[in-house]
């Protein structure tokens with residue numbers, strides 16, 4: 242018990258379950274305390290996972306439990322910055338869920354707090370820890386793809402506004418672009434080797450809203466959903482991002498769209514080969530003068546349990562072993578700069594230059 246790091250969870254809603262279950266499986270962690278504004282929820286979660294210390298105010302928890310080493314911030318997005326900065330100011334390492342914040346400006350404030358405290362701030366870019374991503378990287382390291390110059394990042398839902406704070410701009414910072422786009426934009430950027438964005442052109446659409454009157458099928462709903470939710474975010478977005486290495490990424494995301502099939506296809510096109518994740522990883526290239534498609538015998542579809550366990554294990558290794566962080570605050574800020582620029586381009590109708 243002595244060598245285990247003590248971890249607290251701030252925000253015990255839906256996603257915290259993945260963090261908690263993964264911490265419970267890590268032998269170097271003691272799950273120590275839970276905090277949520279909603280007292281009934283935090284008590285229910287504490288009972289579910291056998292945690293005895295519960296709080297409804299983060300600062301009270303940090304004051305009363307100075308022995309906490311690290312915090313997972315799993316609150317809604319507008320609370321990422323204040324909750325993360327608070328934990329860092331109390332000298333804790335932080336794993337903050339994606340998106341890093343509601344803007345790059347907030348992200349910079351968070352990184353400054355981490356630098357000042359000399360503590361780790363890792364961003365929950367969970368797809369960087371995917372089993373599919375690891376296999377892709379393995380092939381990439383052997384130069385299977387050559388120079389990747391074009392990619393497509395897609396995350397399309399048909400009737401998938403989760404309601405609750407997800408649809409309310411003041412708490413979410415935006416709709417599918419910031420909620421779903423962040424996953425696929427970050428994943429493609431990571432696969433491209435984290436190039437710097439130089440320009441962005443984007444469009445957002447607010448036409449269908451949350452389609453709450455649809456009889457069937459009902460949309461996926463968040464645990465914060467109520468009958469009187471506000472919906473003032475875009476319901477779909479598209480963008481083109483140009484990076485300093487010449488690569489271009491096309492983005493397509495939606496909560497609500499009159500599209501036949503929901504999909505989340507990632508495609509990358511290189512000079513020697515390409516890759517498609519849908520949801521299995523397919524490798525596309527040439528062999529002996531023939532065009533070839535290769536599927537692997539290994540499990541290549543993203544597995545939610547595997548990716549969160551990998552992410553939590555990595556966070557713990559960064560703290561306990563000094564392992565270099567795969568998803569540092571710098572990358573969170575760059576992603577927020579891209580998202581800010583897409584919203585700005587959508588607003589003005591013009592390309593936005595970055596950097």
Ligand SMILES: NC(=O)c1ccc[n+]([C@@H]2O[C@H](COP(=O)([O-])OP(=O)(O)OC[C@H]3O[C@@H](n4cnc5c(N)ncnc54)[C@H](O)[C@@H]3O)[C@@H](O)[C@H]2O)c1
Pocket residue numbers: 251252253254255256257276277278279282297299315316317318320324338339340365367405406420463464465
């Ligand atoms: N990595 C992923 O795949 C993934 C998936 C879903 C959600 N998320 C992210 O996780 C975060 C939470 O999403 P969720 O679906 O769990 O939402 P949720 O609504 O289920 O839970 C959020 C919780 O945070 C609590 N909260 C808000 N402000 C707080 C504060 N200041 N102090 C303490 N508690 C506070 C709320 O009471 C609520 O219980 C979001 O940032 C979301 O983008 C990530």
